[in-house]
Amino acid sequence: MSRETTLSKAVNEAIAEEMRRDPTVFLLGEDVAEAGTPFKVLSGLVEEFGTGRVIDTPISEPGFVGIAVGAAMTGTRPIVDLMFGDFLYLVMDQLCNQAAKSYYMSGGKLNVPMVLRTNMGATRRSAAQHSQSLQALVAHIPGLKVAMPSSAYEAKGLMKTAIRDDNPVVIFEDKLMYQDKAPVPEEEYLIPFGEAAIKREGGDITLIGTSSMVQVALKAAEALSAEGISAEVIDPRTLVPLDEETLVRSVKKTSRAIVIDEGHRNYGVTGEIAARLNERAFYHLDAPVLRFGAMDVPVPFSPALEDLTVPTPEAVAQAARTLCRGELIHAA
Amino acid sequence: MAEAPTHNTEDYLRMYRQMVRIRAFEDTANQLYLSAKMPGLTHMYSGQEAVAVGICAALTDDDRITSTHRGHGHCVAKGGDLKTMFCELLGKAEGYCRGKGGSMHIADQSHGNLGANAIVGGSMGIATGAALTAKLRETGHVAVCFFGDGATAQGLLYEVMNMAALWRLPVIYACENNGYSEYTRTEEIAAGSLTARAEAFGIEAHRVDGQDVLAVNALARDLVERARRGEGPFFVELETYRYHGHHVGDINRDYYRSKDEEAEWKRVRDPIVNFGTWLEAEGIVSADELVAIGEAVKDEAAQAVAHAEAAEYPPGSEVDMHVYKGVDHALAYI
Numbered sequence: 001m002s003r004e005t006t007l008s009k010a011v012n013e014a015i016a017e018e019m020r021r022d023p024t025v026f027l028l029g030e031d032v033a034e035a036g037t038p039f040k041v042l043s044g045l046v047e048e049f050g051t052g053r054v055i056d057t058p059i060s061e062p063g064f065v066g067i068a069v070g071a072a073m074t075g076t077r078p079i080v081d082l083m084f085g086d087f088l089y090l091v092m093d094q095l096c097n098q099a100a101k102s103y104y105m106s107g108g109k110l111n112v113p114m115v116l117r118t119n120m121g122a123t124r125r126s127a128a129q130h131s132q133s134l135q136a137l138v139a140h141i142p143g144l145k146v147a148m149p150s151s152a153y154e155a156k157g158l159m160k161t162a163i164r165d166d167n168p169v170v171i172f173e174d175k176l177m178y179q180d181k182a183p184v185p186e187e188e189y190l191i192p193f194g195e196a197a198i199k200r201e202g203g204d205i206t207l208i209g210t211s212s213m214v215q216v217a218l219k220a221a222e223a224l225s226a227e228g229i230s231a232e233v234i235d236p237r238t239l240v241p242l243d244e245e246t247l248v249r250s251v252k253k254t255s256r257a258i259v260i261d262e263g264h265r266n267y268g269v270t271g272e273i274a275a276r277l278n279e280r281a282f283y284h285l286d287a288p289v290l291r292f293g294a295m296d297v298p299v300p301f302s303p304a305l306e307d308l309t310v311p312t313p314e315a316v317a318q319a320a321r322t323l324c325r326g327e328l329i330h331a332a
Numbered sequence: 333m334a335e336a337p338t339h340n341t342e343d344y345l346r347m348y349r350q351m352v353r354i355r356a357f358e359d360t361a362n363q364l365y366l367s368a369k370m371p372g373l374t375h376m377y378s379g380q381e382a383v384a385v386g387i388c389a390a391l392t393d394d395d396r397i398t399s400t401h402r403g404h405g406h407c408v409a410k411g412g413d414l415k416t417m418f419c420e421l422l423g424k425a426e427g428y429c430r431g432k433g434g435s436m437h438i439a440d441q442s443h444g445n446l447g448a449n450a451i452v453g454g455s456m457g458i459a460t461g462a463a464l465t466a467k468l469r470e471t472g473h474v475a476v477c478f479f480g481d482g483a484t485a486q487g488l489l490y491e492v493m494n495m496a497a498l499w500r501l502p503v504i505y506a507c508e509n510n511g512y513s514e515y516t517r518t519e520e521i522a523a524g525s526l527t528a529r530a531e532a533f534g535i536e537a538h539r540v541d542g543q544d545v546l547a548v549n550a551l552a553r554d555l556v557e558r559a560r561r562g563e564g565p566f567f568v569e570l571e572t573y574r575y576h577g578h579h580v581g582d583i584n585r586d587y588y589r590s591k592d593e594e595a596e597w598k599r600v601r602d603p604i605v606n607f608g609t610w611l612e613a614e615g616i617v618s619a620d621e622l623v624a625i626g627e628a629v630k631d632e633a634a635q636a637v638a639h640a641e642a643a644e645y646p647p648g649s650e651v652d653m654h655v656y657k658g659v660d661h662a663l664a665y666i
């Protein structure tokens with residue numbers, strides 16, 4: 001049985017279920033308790049679990065991430081709420097030097113089972129410091145796992161897996177998708193890490209999208225199908241670990257691929273996936289793997305400018321057409 | 333020496349012996365460096381022994397500590413084994429971290445040492461988090477966060493002290509003020525008073541002679557017991573001195589620290605000599621017994637380092653192990 005649920009509610013349910021199941025799970029962050037976060041994702045949890053397990057912190061991101069690392073090392077499973085993904089820069093030492101490396105540096109003795117949930121996504125008219133998609137930054141660091149839910153269904157299943165994982169996991173939710181609904185099973189389920197989902201089958205081109213870019217890819221695929229181009233859409237669901245097999249298998253079938261992620265294009269997630277496809281499927285490719293990401297500028301405020309910086313279904317469809325018709329023209 | 337609390341002879345001797353073990357470990361490690369047998373650099377704890385020993389003697393194995401780049405003393409004092417430590421310093425498989433951490437990351441989970449840290453101030457959150465676990469899980473355990481005077485310049489300290497005070501966490505912030513951070517005097521980097529900074533958060537703060545192991549231990553035992561009862565957090569500034577350079581390679585240091593100053597601390601305030609003298613004067617041990625302890629520890633250190641030198645390096649196949657718990661080899665996973 002399943003029902004339509006918002007992404008926000010799905011995250012809330014996942015956390016509540018895990019907190020009921022495991023008394024060592026707790027929440028920590030700014031305005032997580034009575035306020036339930038500015039996005040209201042955590043509403044109601046403090047009423048059920050109390051302020052001992054839903055802990056409001058001061059505005060001290062490095063401090064409370066560091067505290068979560070120490071708590072995780074000593075027998076609890078903290079879920080840290082980082083209000084905006086843009087604040088990752090503030091916590092880099094605690095996340096990347098401490099949480100990510102502790103298990104390795106200790107030779108496998110001190111693991112850090114914590115979840116850092118945060119968000120990403122532009123076009124909320126929030127300007128350059130509240131709109132970034134910084135998943136590449138953390139996916140670059142060995143020792144961290146990175147999940148990117150693309151719907152309420154993924155958000156719930158991936159969150160539950162993250163909470164049970166014995167390693168630090170960073171989850172990026174798209175802040176524009178909190179009210180988006182999707183069918184979510186009534187009964188309990190988990191989504192394993194490292195298993196991509198084929199969201200639409202097709203034979204001519206593979207569109208690989210992360211998070212909200214799955215919707216961009218699906219819309220592009222819909223437009224293309226009207227023209228007789230059949231696009232396969234794949235959601236990797238986790239960047240680390242990455243389900244290379246499913247991506248490679250699809251590209252071997254379609255011979256073409258476009259990768260879409262909302263982080264900046266340069267040195268980003270899309271480049272990594274494109275490189276892996278080149279390494280594993282080069283002789284199956286009929287065209288170069290293309291990348292779509294956020295334009296490589298700080299995210300501007302003005303709607304007239306901001307809308308130019310994000311990948312659109314139209315742009316992806318157009319690129320897919322040129323690839324499928326063999327029209328990609330390289331500058332001499 | 334401070335007034336002796338209600339110790340028995342065994343406690344005194346354990347503390348004395350632990351200080352001697354730290355000194356012997358460091359002297360041996362320094363030799364390893366000078367004879368080019370040790371990869372990398374290391375920071376010597378010699379001179380500061382009474383701090384680690386006085387505090388750790390007040391803790392149980394279940395109480396946690398976090399340590400620093402100058403961390404060998406904390407590791408020994410918390411129960412660490414010299415052989416396993418030397419193996420780690422030499423990057424051998426039998427080391428505490430299977431050779432993956434080295435001097436600056438020694439962690440000994442079996443005795444509650446959550447690890448040294450090569451980021452100055454980097455473990456302040458971890459210690460505070462360990463105290464949060466103790467509070468949430470009602471374990472009655474205490475966490476001690478060791479850090480240097482230089483680390484008091486990190487903003488993280490003030491973030492976590494604020495939260496520790498708000499949430500009344502059982503954590504003790506132990507600031508080892510050895511007068512220098514690298515090649516800079518503390519006066520040049522620290523405005524005002526360090527204890528006053530903690531007091532501004534409503535945290536009870538103390539200053540103590542870090543060369544007097546009895547004074548350190550008496551204060552630590554009191555604060556640890558009170559922290560267990562929920563009266564924490566606490567802050568302690570321990571006045572101390574490092575005998576070596578900032579690290580083993582810091583040999584010519586006249587430009588920031590005079591030889592006279594170093595000689596004076598060693599002559600008047602050596603924690604081991606002074607405690608030994610006191611033990612003798614109180615009739616607790618004889619001079620011969622102290623010499624015997626010194627000899628036994630020297631043997632222990634010599635055997636430990638010989639073992640470590642002969643020990644095996646980890647096989648190359650371990651290079652991508654221990655990246656993720658539950659994953660044997662990370663490269664086949666990510």
Ligand SMILES: Cc1ncc(C[n+]2csc(CCOP(=O)(O)OP(=O)(O)O)c2C)c(N)n1
Nearest residue numbers: 402450451452480481482483510512513514
């Ligand atoms: C964040 C950071 N900045 C700088 C350094 C380089 N560094 C290593 S130890 C040290 C001095 C630390 O002084 P203090 O905290 O007083 O400890 P001590 O060396 O005296 O024991 C510095 C600057 C570092 N490791 N980490």
Ligand SMILES: [Mg+2]
Nearest residue numbers: 480481512513
């Ligand atoms: Mg210092």
